[in-house]
Every structure is written in structure tokens, then in C-alpha cells.
Amino acid sequence: MDAHGVSTEQWERLKKFKQTLxxxxxxxxxxxxxxxxPEYAYMRFMMTFGPLGQEKPGHFIYTSFIAPAYLPCTTQVADLKHITINELRLETHHRGTYxxxxxxxxxxxxTAIMVLAEDKNNEVVSLQMYQQENEETRPAIDIANRGIVLLVKEPYYKTMSDGEYGLRVDHLSDIVHLRSxxxxxxxxWQPRLIEVDQSAEALKLKGNLAMxxxxxxxxxxxxxxxxxxxTSADEADTIKRNRSLAFLRTKQFDVALSDIGFPNFGxxxxxxxxxxxxxxxxxxxxFDECxxxxxxxxxxxxxNALARxxxxxxxxxxxxxxxxxFNFKLLQAEAKKLRPPHLDHATYIGPIEVxxxxxxxRGLFVTKSVKAGDLLLCEKAFAHCYAPEESEAEKSGKSNISILMNTETNTAFMGTQADLLKSIVQKMYHNPSVASPFTALHHGDYKGVDTTTVDQMPIVDTFQVERTISFNSFGCPLSSMNSQAKVRDHKDEPESAFHSTGIWIQASYINHSCTSNAxxxxxxxxxxxxxxxxxxxGTELSFWYHCPSRGIP
Structure with missing residues (x-):
């Protein structure tokens, strides 16, 4: 794991949280x-949190604790039993229920979206939903707001960090948003006002306006x-095409293709x-199909000039x-300009195989003889989360760094691991077709579920993603051109000190050695x-554990 360590103070927080658990x-x-x-819970929630406000500028460190691992629900909702808040028991995953x-x-x-919710008996409970979209991607009020009805599968009821009781949901597929x-x-609970015209045509026009x-x-x-x-088949196709654009804008590319009818549209x-x-x-x-x-x-x-x-x-x-x-000078210029520095380039996999x-x-081996300096891999990250470097943060006056703590594995990482976790969960949930290379990576002894869908929705195991990140993520600078020169001249910390993190699938198979060859x-x-x-x-590739120029064995 190439990530900057946390302070003694943060380790003490981890120990304290573990004791609380x-x-x-x-x-x-x-x-x-x-x-x-209910009245007290409502007043306390509003006084503690209040309405969602604008993020203020500044330098912030957020601490995110990984809950004790539990598996996502793989049972269809139709086969689950309905329960109420009064039936909930502490520190319990209510399997077989919703x-x-x-x-x-x-x-x-x-670190989560929090809301107060009630059941049909007017009892209330705090609900925390993790790994939801970022605010700039999807506003929290679209996910949980007054009047929105949610179905929570196999609810996990626990004591929260403030001593109160609530529900925690870590798996995206364990939450179902119900239509009105x-x-x-x-x-x-149903709306008092019903729109007069709910025809497909009227709703299509309303959807167009929202777009x-x-x-x-x-x-x-x-x-x-x-x-x-x-509606007619032709009108349904038109509505699906319109919806496909909305799916594209929300980075749900798999379902966008489905709405278009690919690959059978002719x-x-x-x-x-x-x-x-x-x-x-x-x-x-x-890219081939594209x-x-x-x-x-x-x-x-x-x-069509745009098509060309x-x-x-x-x-x-x-x-x-x-x-x-690749034009590496162009890549350097793009990385210097873009924020986040996510470059529009392909992955090249050279003469190597797992x-x-x-x-x-598993390891990565060369499939033919190569010379020193030969390019073996130029890989775009499967997921990458950028933390502004010190000079950028000072100039902008703001930065957000997270500390991701796991009490089960006794690990804590400072950087963007918490953001990386959310990013990967979201990516695989919205585009299941890209998931298999990531889920094939080493994730220790964690045993996930074999089921990949339930009720026609994908299942992404948050805890398997977190374990995979802990074994396979890399800390990275904006550009190694500057950082390696500083390491050489003993002017700065090595690359492992950078807070930006990412997952590179192919590179994750390269093992470490004190005598590296790549x-x-x-x-x-x-x-x-x-x-x-x-x-x-047939030679296995390896990276060194630490840069020898630092005098670290």
C-alpha cells in the first residue's frame, strides 16, 4: 500500500472507536x-445538522470509519418480511426482512448522507447512507429529502457515535427508492395532489424540461x-433515447447503451x-466497438462534424x-492544466501477462525479452482521486483530506482512500460491465457473495472494495517528473507521501522486491x-519497497 501514514493522535482515535464498538x-x-x-429526535436532528448548506472554503481533514464487514442483501424484496422500527434490535443485521x-x-x-425517517407507526429513526454520489454529482436532496420513501433491505441497527441509535447502510443495493x-x-404517505395529465407524452415533455x-x-x-x-413502440423508443442522454450525463453508460438498443439497433x-x-x-x-x-x-x-x-x-x-x-510531453501539459488530472488517453499493455x-x-511477467527503458505498461487508472498538492491548496485556500480507518484490519490511511472507495463503488454499481477486472484483484481472506444482481439491480460489496483498495491502491504525485528529482536531491518525501490515490488494475499484479527490475x-x-x-x-516484474536513494533498506 503506497499511502501516507496517519499521526499517533489518529491511531488513538482508531483505538477509542474500537473500544466503543x-x-x-x-x-x-x-x-x-x-x-x-419522535419530537425530541426531530428537534435534536435539526439543531445538530440543520439543512444542507454550502461547503465553506478551508482545509479540512475528515475521518471515516469502516463498519464491521457484513454482506449485502442478496434476497429479492418479494421474499423479505416487513418489520417496523419497534422490532429493531441493537447491533443486529435483520436478515430476511425489510x-x-x-x-x-x-x-x-x-461522510454519509444522514436523514431522520419514520415508519407507518410514526416511530422515527436516524438513517445513515454511505457511498452515495458526491454532492456535485447528485444533490443529497435527490437521494433523501422530506417525503421520499425508502425501502431498507436487511436493516443494520446500531449504536451511533453520538450514543443514539440508528440504521447504517453501507451497500448501495440495500436501499430502494420507491416511486410515489x-x-x-x-x-x-402518498401524494395528496395527482397530476391531471400523466400520459407518456406529457411526462416525456416534463422529462425534456428537466434535462x-x-x-x-x-x-x-x-x-x-x-x-x-x-404508449406506442415508436414513442417508447423516443423516450428511451431521451433517457439515454440523461444516463450518459450521470455516467451510467451500461444502461445508456441498453436504452439505445445497442448492439442491435442497426x-x-x-x-x-x-x-x-x-x-x-x-x-x-x-474503443474497438466505438x-x-x-x-x-x-x-x-x-x-456531421461532431461525429467526425x-x-x-x-x-x-x-x-x-x-x-x-504516446506524446508524453502532451500528457505532462494536460496533467499540469487539468483538475482533477484525469487524462483522456488509452491504456497500453505491452509484452506482459498475469x-x-x-x-x-499472481504476478506480472514479460512475454518476450525486453531492454532497459522499454515501455511495458502505460495504464489509465481504473479510479483515481486527486488531492491538491501543498502549493495548490495554499493558492486556492481549500483542501479536503480523509482518514479512512478500519477497526477490523487495524489499518488507517490518510489521503483520498475514502473518496476512492466511494468512486469505485459508484463506478461498478452504475456500470457493472467494468467490475470484473477489479473484483478479480487480491482482497485478502474476505469472502464476498457470488450473486451479482438482485431485483435486476447490481450488487457491489462495499467491504470487498475496501479490502481490495487496501491491498492494491497506489499513492501518486501529480507528476513524477518533479517528485523524482526532489527524491534524488533529498529535498522532499518520496512518492509514498502523496495523498492522491488510485487503482491501476494491471500494475496491481506487480509484486514487490528489494531488487526491483521495473x-x-x-x-x-x-x-x-x-x-x-x-x-x-518469462521474468517476473517487481517494484522496490522503498526508493534506495533515501537510504531505506
């Missing part, structure tokens, strides 16, 4: 009789409502459908992917790996 376990299975009355809640306060967002017309919603206003998540919901109404598909298929494939990094689709678009619509430009861009990525020919080693699990460097979210000496075919 041990005390809470003593009440496991207990039905608390000291829950606060609870229906209506939010009664605005949300608050810290869902038959499971009690009648007195123009940039309310992409709202538009997805509205278009989905439209598709639930009686050459008679509308111009917009073909273009959006190309955009989705590009973002999924399926080039094929955009070639069709350019042939059918030769006057997109085709040229896709062909450039495909060329990088196949040849390993094999089983004799004693270290060197990694970074440009933004690209990792470049070169041989440091001549290597024979």
Missing part, C-alpha cells in the same frame, strides 16, 4: 427501551414514469442513437492502446512502467 457489541440483540420520543421509511427532514451530508405510486407505500435545466436524475425518474404509461437507428452509443462505448473504454459505431455514423451522416471529430478521437485512443505510442508465481500468488512513474492518472534493466522472456 466492543462496548456496543455487549448490547447485541437488545431492543432498546430508551429511544428518544423496513419501509419516509424521510421527515432535509438531508445532511458529512408504489403499492407498498401506505395510503397516507434542459440540468436535472438529470429527475429526468431519469420522469422518463421512467413515462415508460410505465401506455444502421436504420436515428443519428442521435448512434452518436450516443459511440459516446457510451468511448467512456467504457471499448470506432466501428462512429464509422457507421460518419458514413450515414457525412455532414469523435471518430478521430476514438481512433487516437485505439492507436495508443494497440501501439503504445501468471501464477511460485510463492506470491520502475513506475505518474502523469496525472496515468501510470507508466518501464524496465530498469534487460529482462529475459
Amino acid at each position: 466492543e462496548e456496543a457489541k455487549k448490547r447485541q440483540g437488545e431492543r432498546p427501551n430508551d429511544r428518544k420520543p 423496513i419501509l421509511l419516509r424521510c421527515i427532514t432535509p438531508p445532511n451530508r458529512l 405510486d408504489d403499492v407498498r407505500i401506505p395510503l397516507d 434542459k435545466e440540468g436535472k438529470f436524475w429527475d429526468s431519469i425518474s420522469i422518463y421512467s414514469d413515462a415508460l410505465a404509461q401506455p 444502421e436504420n437507428a436515428p443519428e442521435k442513437a448512434i452518436f450516443r452509443a459511440g459516446e457510451a462505448l468511448y467512456n467504457l473504454r471499448r 470506432c466501428e459505431v462512429l464509422a457507421i455514423l460518419c458514413r450515414l451522416y457525412p455532414l 471529430a469523435s471518430s478521430g478521437r476514438a481512433q487516437s485512443r485505439l492507436r495508443e492502446q494497440k501501439t503504445g505510442e 501468471r501464477q508465481t511460485t510463492s506470491k500468488g 520502475r513506475r512513474s505518474f502523469i496525472g492518472d496515468m501510470m507508466i512502467v518501464r524496465a530498469t534493466r534487460d529482462l529475459k522472456k
